Amino acid sequence: MQLAEINIPWILIAGTVGMLLMVFTIIFFVIIHQRKVISYQLKLKKVAEEQQAKLTQAAVQSEETERKRISAELHDDVGAMLSSVKLYLNQIQPAHLNDHGKINILNDCKELLNDTVQHVRDLSSNLQPSIIKDFGLVSTLQNFCDKLSHSPGLQISLSIAGKIDRFQTEHELAVFRILQELTNNIIKHANAQCINFSLVRKNNGRLHIFIEHNGNGLSQKEFEQKLYSMQGLGLKNIQNRLNILKGNIRFEKGNDSMYTISVQIPIIA
Amino acid sequence: MHIYQLIFVIEPFFPLIPLVTLFVKRSRRLKWIILLRRYLVSYIILVFLANSVYYLKPFLEDFFSREFLGKINNSIFNIILSALTFCFFALIFEEFLSSKFKIINRTIMFIAVLFFIANAIWWEGINVFNTYSAALANFVLISYCVYYYQRQLQSLQTFFIEKQPSFWIVSGIFIYCAGNFFLFTTYNYLTFHYTIFAFYSWYINDFLIIVMNVFFAKGIQCNWQK
Numbered sequence: 001m002q003l004a005e006i007n008i009p010w011i012l013i014a015g016t017v018g019m020l021l022m023v024f025t026i027i028f029f030v031i032i033h034q035r036k037v038i039s040y041q042l043k044l045k046k047v048a049e050e051q052q053a054k055l056t057q058a059a060v061q062s063e064e065t066e067r068k069r070i071s072a073e074l075h076d077d078v079g080a081m082l083s084s085v086k087l088y089l090n091q092i093q094p095a096h097l098n099d100h101g102k103i104n105i106l107n108d109c110k111e112l113l114n115d116t117v118q119h120v121r122d123l124s125s126n127l128q129p130s131i132i133k134d135f136g137l138v139s140t141l142q143n144f145c146d147k148l149s150h151s152p153g154l155q156i157s158l159s160i161a162g163k164i165d166r167f168q169t170e171h172e173l174a175v176f177r178i179l180q181e182l183t184n185n186i187i188k189h190a191n192a193q194c195i196n197f198s199l200v201r202k203n204n205g206r207l208h209i210f211i212e213h214n215g216n217g218l219s220q221k222e223f224e225q226k227l228y229s230m231q232g233l234g235l236k237n238i239q240n241r242l243n244i245l246k247g248n249i250r251f252e253k254g255n256d257s258m259y260t261i262s263v264q265i266p267i268i269a
Numbered sequence: 270m271h272i273y274q275l276i277f278v279i280e281p282f283f284p285l286i287p288l289v290t291l292f293v294k295r296s297r298r299l300k301w302i303i304l305l306r307r308y309l310v311s312y313i314i315l316v317f318l319a320n321s322v323y324y325l326k327p328f329l330e331d332f333f334s335r336e337f338l339g340k341i342n343n344s345i346f347n348i349i350l351s352a353l354t355f356c357f358f359a360l361i362f363e364e365f366l367s368s369k370f371k372i373i374n375r376t377i378m379f380i381a382v383l384f385f386i387a388n389a390i391w392w393e394g395i396n397v398f399n400t401y402s403a404a405l406a407n408f409v410l411i412s413y414c415v416y417y418y419q420r421q422l423q424s425l426q427t428f429f430i431e432k433q434p435s436f437w438i439v440s441g442i443f444i445y446c447a448g449n450f451f452l453f454t455t456y457n458y459l460t461f462h463y464t465i466f467a468f469y470s471w472y473i474n475d476f477l478i479i480v481m482n483v484f485f486a487k488g489i490q491c492n493w494q495k
């Protein structure tokens with residue numbers, strides 16, 4: 001067949017149209033394929049994150065179970081035994097003893113035993129605050145503040161704005177643990193003399209907790225540095241609990257040399 | 270005035286679409302934007318000159334001899350434009366691809382420019398459209414486009430690739446080069462055997478230039494939004 005017999009213009013037009021179709025196909029393929037691959041990767045990342053969250057939750061839960069068990073052991077076994085010892089000791093009166101020195105020892109023993117019983121009770125209550133299940137976060141926090149305010153040289157206050165309804169007990173316990181850890185850190189490391197707790201329930205269903213103290217607190221940068229360093233197990237626990245609660249924390253220094261730690265948590269009833 | 274005459278009159282000003290976008294959406298002065306702007310301005314000047322020569326030639330018959338006018342040809346502008354288009358687009362690709370690509374690109378550019386010059390001087394000459402040069406330039410640019418898409422699929426940097434300015438610029442170049450590939454490679458053959466078709470084939474080129482410029486404008490807009 002001669003070249004002139006072939007309809008060259010039509011072949012060219014068809015070729016050009018074909019090329020353009022190929023171009024558009026490639027462009028659409030790139031757009032769709034890229035989006036598909038990225039969404040697949042995002043999905044994988046989400047699954048990995050969920051897995052991580054589940055592991056953290058399991059770790060936190062097992063920690064709570066262990067605390068509960070130790071608390072029960074302390075309360076039911078050690079506490080009961082100490083109470084029995086106290087009962088027996090109470091039956092021995094100073095009148096039964098002739099030696100003045102022995103009387104003193106008996107009185108010291110009774111005093112020491114009373115302190116030990118109280119200490120075990122406190123320990124048990126700290127390990128598993130029983131009132132959180134029955135009365136919720138606010139009452140537990142109130143109780144916690146009352147106990148702390150007995151410590152010499154420590155001023156504690158708690159203010160609550162708006163009605164804070166009860167939410168999931170596990171979440172209430174997690175919030176309490178966060179506050180407990182933060183307070184321990186403030187007393188132990190920041191050497192604060194004054195701590196103010198404020199709880200605010202926002203309209204968007206979030207609970208804002210502010211802890212203001214006059215100690216030598218952390219800045220947000222220092223918190224993040226400690227969080228990602230090898231130390232700071234307590235801070236890591238706080239972050240883990242916050243991850244489970246989908247909350248966040250912020251460390252700030254005010255102008256009046258007061259430090260504020262704000263914790264925000266979405267409330268799921 | 271016929272529609273084809275009107276198109277040839279407005280043809281040099283198609284790049285005003287991205288240039289106006291560039292003016293309205295003043296974006297960051299990135300190197301690819303500077304290169305693109307230079308290309309667009311060069312295009313306006315060269316196409317304006319080429320079309321002016323083509324249209325003014327019949328009016329000059331009263332003043333110059335036919336022999337002299339026969340020697341005047343607008344192909345030289347098209348040859349320069351082809352070379353410039355290739356160089357500017359290749360340099361723009363350098364901005365969108367890795368630094369490793371730069372060495373390869375500069376080598377290819379050097380060889381291609383040597384080929385353009387040799388082709389214009391010894392093989393096809395400056396009085397006809399240089400199909401070999403245009404085919405080579407288009408082939409290289411199409412390969413660059415495919416390489417760019419492949420890199421995008423491998424790197425997966427962004428979820429919305431269509432929000433990337435580079436995506437629109439490369440897609441515009443891709444459409445232009447792929448759409449013109451067969452026309453450019455056979456243009457000289459067409460001018461001898463299918464003169465009318467060869468004349469009208471410039472409409473396809475014009476259409477592709479408009480599409481390319483619209484894509485460029487979109488790329489500039491995306492850069493502004495970024």
